[in-house]
Amino acid sequence: MITHQDSMHILLADDDEDDRTFFNEALQELKMNNKLTLFKDGKELMDYLEQPDIKLPHVLFLDLNMPGKTGIDCLKEIRANVRFKEVSIAIYSTSSSEKDIEDTFIEGANIYIKKPNDFSKLKEIIKEVVNMNWQFHTSGLNIETFFFSI
Amino acid sequence: MKLNFNYDGNIACRTILQEQFERLDIKYLLLDLGQIEIVDDVSEERLAELQNNLDKYGIQIVNNPKGKLIQKIKDAIIEIVYEKDKFPNVNISQYLADKLNFRYGYITNVFSEYTHTSIENFIIIQKIERAKKLIIQEELTLTEISHELNYSSVAHLSTQFKKVTGLTPSMFKRIIGRRRELSNND
């Protein structure tokens, strides 16, 4: 359980190397003292999560368009597992169609992020998402109704 | 068979605490603002055991004074939001200052230092959280909900709802509805 904002455990699954790099660099420049783990596809992510002794992440960023296991597949799997009930899932995607947003929320995502095309914007977004997530966790809010779309 | 539940977290928490105290045979007194006074002296080990048991419920024993204050502030705000009728025309800053016996300036500083967000923001988050609960309960219309939460109009509520969540209330309702459908079909 979270005690303070420091050292949030963040996961990111994205098949695009550049996007992983951007995300990492943005997080580093934010100096928020978080731990970031990167995965390059859905399978890697799920393999990691299935390990019994891992420390549960606070937020998981999921890209939708991944080869093999897509973001939606991972989302469904994770949400089917009670163990990850308290993990906020943020969809990190290029699509901005309302339908996609709704669908991911319906499948159990909490946050939806449209990948920005500017680095500073990316930093802003990550900051807000992490903040929002922390607010939500520390305010006794209900994860089932936690939604944040940006 | 699927069942839906309405619950009040506060009551649940308090019951858990009471059960835990009873189990560990610790005598206590329930105070408001989330405070419980333990009558006897309790050893470090007992406290650790208590904390251990409470961990799985997500309940923390707040130790530091600032943390305590923060908790009080949060509880006070939650109370105001959820029991609007008790506080018809409250000026929140005034009320907090009075209730917690500190200058409002000090309160806000501590709050933002610790939570990295303003009290206003916290209030808004809580209000929207309640709005979500009310929307899910489907007992009140949006107009009634906006009134209950002290918004001047439905538009005002919708705007703030969208700012906080990125969704409109109707989208939110729809998503929740479809989530339920989905889980019903499983």
Add this chain to the structure above:
Amino acid sequence: MKILRLFKNSQVFKIALAVAILVVCYLATEFYSQMKKLDSTVELIANSNETQLELEKLLSVISIYETSLRSYIITKDETYIENRFLSRGKIEEAIKKLKTLTTNNSIRNKDIDSLKNLIDYRFKLFRQTLIIAKSKSKSENLNRLELNAKLLESSEVTDKMKSFVNKIIFSESIKAKSQNNNHQFELQDSIITAFLLVILSLLILLLSFQKMNVDIDELQKANDKLKLLNESYNSAEKTAGFGHWMVNTETNQYTFSDNLYRLMGVEPNVFEPNIENTIKYIHPDDLDYVTKVHLDSLLNHQPTSMIFRFLTPNGDVKYIMGVGSFTTNSNGDLIKIGVNYDITNQYQKTLELENNNKELKYINTELEAFNNIVSHDLQEPLRKIQMFISRLEEKELDLLSGQGKEYFLKIRASANKMQTLLIDLVDYSRTIKGDKVFVETDLNKILEETLQDLSTNIEEKKAEIQVGNLPTIKAIPFQIKQLFINLISNSLKYSKEDSIPEIKITSGKITEKEQRDYKIANKEDYYKIVITDNGIGFKQEYSEKIFLLFKRLNTDPKYSGTGLGLAICHRVVDNHKGFIKVIGKPDIGAKFYIFIPKGDLL
């Protein structure tokens, strides 16, 4: 003309003819009776004359006898009285004749009887006289006295007779005269009657002839028309590709029209029309079905409708639509009439259409896939470019020379431009392919959402937005939102630098002028929504051009745009079966008119 029309009416004519014939019959009867009368009159006259003649004859005989007697008395020559019995005979004859002549006239008959009596008495007197004359006895004086007395009596009786006869003769002659007069009149009458008869008969003849002529003419015309109709019907059948047939259910006699034969691919009347011969021309796969339906209908007298194929001798397949129904002819027989219609063209066209449709669907799917590429796969690399540009800008821009910085900024601008273009393209394609589901849409809500979405932009430009009451219409919500967003962002974008942008969105009734200008048939049929701004405006001559794809009026870099915004607006209004017009005034502003038809037209 009315009379003529009446004349042509055969009913009237029949009645007139009957009347005329009756009149003729009547006249003929009249004529006949007149002739008869004439006849009898002539007879009467003849009779009268003869009576007179006989009476005269009688008188003369008696006179002669008297004279003979006198002569004897004087001369005592027996030769004078030799013939007295002869004369008597003659007289008797004459009396008989007279009796016969006067049989019809009772008065005259009685007269003759009286005359006979007189004559008998006279003859008695003759005898007496004769006896006296003949007797030599007695004294001459006594003889002579007796004789004179007798002679006197005789002559008295003779005078009586004569005057009597003369009376008769006179009355007879008067009778004869009057009869003559009658005769004249009757002759005249009968001439007139005869004349009338002839005239009337002639008239009837002429009129009948005329009527016959007219009737024949009409018949001829009708016949001609019928022939023509028949001809044109046959041609029509040929042109339209259908043939008809009939079967008399009582006599089982089939009739085929010429074109029906042609439909089967043969010359007309090449075979006897019946089922057996026709079977050869029906496609074997359809044979059972067709014969069953037809034969069933002959039993249950229900109309039929079916599609089947003819197989012509040279192998062509014709798709035929056959319909049949029942009626009765003038004899009361039940007739089945059928029309066979060549729908091969339509059938083929339908097949073609279906094929086209399939192809179109395929093309559509391809386009959609292409669209996906455009909307997602193109945007990805672009996003990367922009991300790296922003990274470079942050970290390494200072390392570039002045020129390098300039180039860099241009790269960034181009990349941004490309992104806007891609977004607009996606929007545009969504208006084409997107869900075309029409729902009741409250335009006020859509406008509210639009204004919220554009809120930052609106605040930035400090724009004043005036909102009127908009109607709720049947529409595609996301498209209408796109429409509003594009128009209002345009108004914001092309606002004048030095003044506060004022944008009005209102709805209202269509004015007379608008009705004329935009050729709207009925003002009540359309909703009108107007978006007005006080921006830089444009020249009215471009009012149609600006809605074209990729057409930009203003290429001043100050105003960035892709040229798609208004094309999308046009597309959206099009999708709602409406139209969009604009009035632009340079440096004053622009007014966009959106006309969307009300429910029933959609």
